[in-house]
Amino acid sequence: MRVRIRHEITQRFEPPARNTTATVRLTPRSHDGQFILRWTLDLFSDCRLNPAEDAFGNLCHTFTLDGPVDVLTVIAEGEVETQDTTGILRGTVERFPPPLFLRQTELTEPDEAVLKLARSLPFSADDPLSFLHTLMATLKERIAEVPTSALSDVLPAGEALKTGTGCSGAVAHLFTSVARLHSIPARHISGYLASGDAGTARHWAEAYVPKIGWIGFDAGRDMCPTEEYVRLAVGLDSLDVAPLRGTGFDTRQNVRAEEGRLSARIAQAQSQGQN
């Protein structure tokens, strides 16, 4: 499936900043299930984007804006060809062996209720896959997913369980937290879901199953990622994959992810070599 994506993020500064440095994780990489046809990153400011690869192999860019800065806008735009792999990941960039993803973080650290939930689910070390599917179905039942447009703090695992609501990222925290409790390496994924006209930014989880490898689990929708999913970044929690980390406040995003091609004008402009 051909997916086109436009992701706009703004962050405000009050009072305006003298200068500000920020990092964006807004460039997807290709793997067996997705091929990046074109991708651009735009900043409506005069600055240099310093590309780098973070510890997990995500492509990120750091830049500094000279002040006064009152608002910062980044736009990522591109076209991706995806394929359904029934959620199984192949050909991804891996910088760590799976055991690293047994680490809990501040956002996934289980509280009593999460521990109780983990214990209540039938678990057999011989069949982690069934456990992960049960976990996914249970979370779909227990947590009512709420959409978010503001890139505000994603709830930690325990909070999401307590309140029974959370965005896709909060559900992913809970999923990874419980999986790790059973010694199943699990990680946090940011990306896009191009489903009908409800295309959005989305978080889900991946878990590592011996003999198969990494498998995606979107517990918020109780399904494994399909060709409607575009994978953007990977980390231990939502903070590791945050599309923008800066020092401003009131971060908002506007995402369009839908089936189709970029308009001819954009595609042509992007294909022009710039020296």
Added chain:
Amino acid sequence: MRQTFDEMSSSDGTVRPAYETLSQWLSNVPQDVLAHRRKEAEFIFRRIGITFAVYGEQNAQERLIPFDIVPRILTKEEWVQLSKGLEQRVKALNHYIHDVYSKREILKAGKIPEELVYKNPAFRPEMNGQRVPHDLYVHIAGIDIVRTDPSTFYVLEDNARTPSGVSYMLENREIMLRLFPELFSMYKVAPVENYADDLLATLRSLSPHSGHEPNVVILTPGIYNSAYYEHSFLADKLGVDLVEGRDLFVKDAVVYMRTTEGPKRVDVIYRRLDDDFLDPLAFRRDSVLGVPGLMSAYQAGNVTLTNAVGTGVADDKAVYSYMPEIIKFYLGEEPILPNVPTWRCREPDHLKYVLEHLPELVVKEVHGSGGYGMLVGPTADKAQIEAFRAKVSATPDNFIAQPTLALSTCPTLVEQGVAPRHVDLRPFILSGSDKVRIVPGGLTRVAMKEGSLVVNSSQGGGTKDTWVLDV
């Protein structure tokens, strides 16, 4: 009854040669003169403002660390042996950290359990595959040493993050020189005053660029930090700028310092700020003490952070128990300084032993420091032991246990006169790109209470001047 080794006199009362002069001097000086000098010392400490805040106390006010005016003496032979062992230890620590963040050979060889690295909160994924200037991570180490008999110095703990206390080592010597000049004419004591020069030379040698005089700064969390005195003291001694996070900024992966003459590039940051707070864009996002974008400059190789980020992966107490293997693995040598035998509660048979022998053991949290959260079995009451039994059983991975060592004692001036008190030693090891530097001596900490083995200043311990004899 444990036999305690006293560094001044042996059990039959004979004074060891190195202490002879001091012992004689002590018996000749009237008690009230000693008491008077001690008051004087306290007065000087107060006047220069060298104080220490104790965390977790209701009204955590600043207080003085008690200073004991009786020096501790080490012979040159003892020191030579010690410093060889320290250098070896720090080399091994640097190899280990480099390996853990690159090829992870030691894990592949099965010498260390994977989870000790991957699940260690001090392991920083951000450092994976990240080259640091000169492949050195622990530029300033504080290795805690205890002694149990004439020839055995054990390493009790490695401090590879931001070891503190060096200002006390320097101040103690200065005060001793001022109060007891006559003693220094009787003994040839190796100087420690060149520590500041050594530190500056080390920091400069770590600059990521050659060609120009590197700009070195000390980054402090600010005046509310318990070690702020030391930060400002060192900046003063080194003649470098003491900065807070807000004095620095990053532009296009280069760190600058705001000055009245405009931005000035920074090459080496001796940071006394924990990893978590260094950069809100990479670590704790609520950190107001750090510098946004600092990690991007670090990763681009444009600035050296001292110590490197993520060195904590080498100095927790669980990793400590593997240090002998770590030394053998990377250096192919036997450890010169032995480890204290350690039970890892993460291992079921060790845990069983520990739970059965709690009243005899010292139990410590793997990530604890400053003497917080530890159990000293022989001096604990039943309730404390039971509380620890519950804690250790619930989260065995978080604890290690060691036998209660008979720490050596040194003569110390207390209410009743001069009496033996338990001591440890923290020497400071500087690793530059050119060489390793260790000033002779270190910080001797002394438990002021009779029989007490806890020397931590946060637990009421005091300090002493440490003399390494130069003959």
